[in-house]
Amino acid sequence: MRNESSQPPRSPVQVLDRAFEVLACFEQGSATLSLADLVEATGLAKTTLHRILTTLVAHGVLSVDRGRYRLGYRLLQWGALYRVGNDLQERAAPVLRRVRDVTGETTYLFIREGHHRVCIGKVDSPHAVRQTVDVGSVMPLHVGSAGKVLLAFTPPAQREHILLQAFAGQPRPEGLEAELAQIRREGWASSFEEREVGAASASVAVFDFTGRVVAALGVGGPVYRITIENVAVWAADLLQAARDLSAALGHR
Numbered sequence: 365m366r367n368e369s370s371q372p373p374r375s376p377v378q379v380l381d382r383a384f385e386v387l388a389c390f391e392q393g394s395a396t397l398s399l400a401d402l403v404e405a406t407g408l409a410k411t412t413l414h415r416i417l418t419t420l421v422a423h424g425v426l427s428v429d430r431g432r433y434r435l436g437y438r439l440l441q442w443g444a445l446y447r448v449g450n451d452l453q454e455r456a457a458p459v460l461r462r463v464r465d466v467t468g469e470t471t472y473l474f475i476r477e478g479h480h481r482v483c484i485g486k487v488d489s490p491h492a493v494r495q496t497v498d499v500g501s502v503m504p505l506h507v508g509s510a511g512k513v514l515l516a517f518t519p520p521a522q523r524e525h526i527l528l529q530a531f532a533g534q535p536r537p538e539g540l541e542a543e544l545a546q547i548r549r550e551g552w553a554s555s556f557e558e559r560e561v562g563a564a565s566a567s568v569a570v571f572d573f574t575g576r577v578v579a580a581l582g583v584g585g586p587v588y589r590i591t592i593e594n595v596a597v598w599a600a601d602l603l604q605a606a607r608d609l610s611a612a613l614g615h616r
Contacts, residue, residue: 382408383416387425387435396432452570452579453485455612459581459605460487466601467594469585470495474503474510474567475578476518479526481511484579495563495584506530506540509555509567510580516547517569517577552603554595556587564590566598568606573614581606 389397389405399417403410417433420426424438452473460471464487473485483501488494505511505518505526515523523544527536547553552568567582583590583598 379416382406382412383420386413386416386420390435396429396434398432402433452613456485456570456579456581456609457487459609460485463487463581463583463602463605464489467583467598469583469590470497471581471583472497472510473570474514474580474582476505476514477502479505479529481505481514481580489585491585491589493586495565495586497584503559504530507555508559509553509565510582511559512544512553512555513547513551513567513569513580513582514577516544516553551606552599554592556590556592562587566590566595566602568602570606571610571613571615573616575615578613579609581609 385406385408386402389402392405394401397405399410399413402408402413402417406413408416417426417428421428421433421436424436426433427436428434452475456473460473464471468489468491470489471487472483474481474483476482480502481504483497483499483503486497486499503511505515515526518526527540543553547569552566554564554566556564563584564587565582565584567580569577570579570581572578581602583602
């Protein structure tokens, strides 16, 4: 039976504690474990343990073959997502600095979290008047260039659900669907005073090794500096920066 002193604090949800106890058994080095092995390791009743194992197998967290359990494919998926998330922040930093140096504007990196976007990286503009976006800032998906990039590449059913909630009975902006389709074709978007009066931005899509869009890399600042003309000049640099970051994440 496992040493109680080495176990993490209990959660209020006992079944979750028990499920994690089961998964922790595989930390001891055995690739496969039988029901009897797990009963001995956890001290749980066989019927209780069987219910937990059945649920974990159903969700792909474990797999079972001829009565022996092993870690499942779902953990590999989560591990890949964890790696991408950590790689993003580390690998994006020099790319964000490079884009800041080219444009002179604040650069940032956003990821989608549910129905919102979250800033996970930024490099400030040297200008006294600049866009202020803090790491950890949560913003909507349906306005702003970074939000629209992430929204455009969200699976259709999820995108529709997000838009239904965002507009909640109000009419959607005319041409929104056509704009999102164009973003999917071109891989970038611009925004002028959509989210905030006096602010503008341009963002590009970042892909991971699976070909999925995992982030939006962009520049933001005042509308008198981020103009349509300047965005056109910077477009090639932004797209190249996104390609470089995507390549660092394994995209081909």
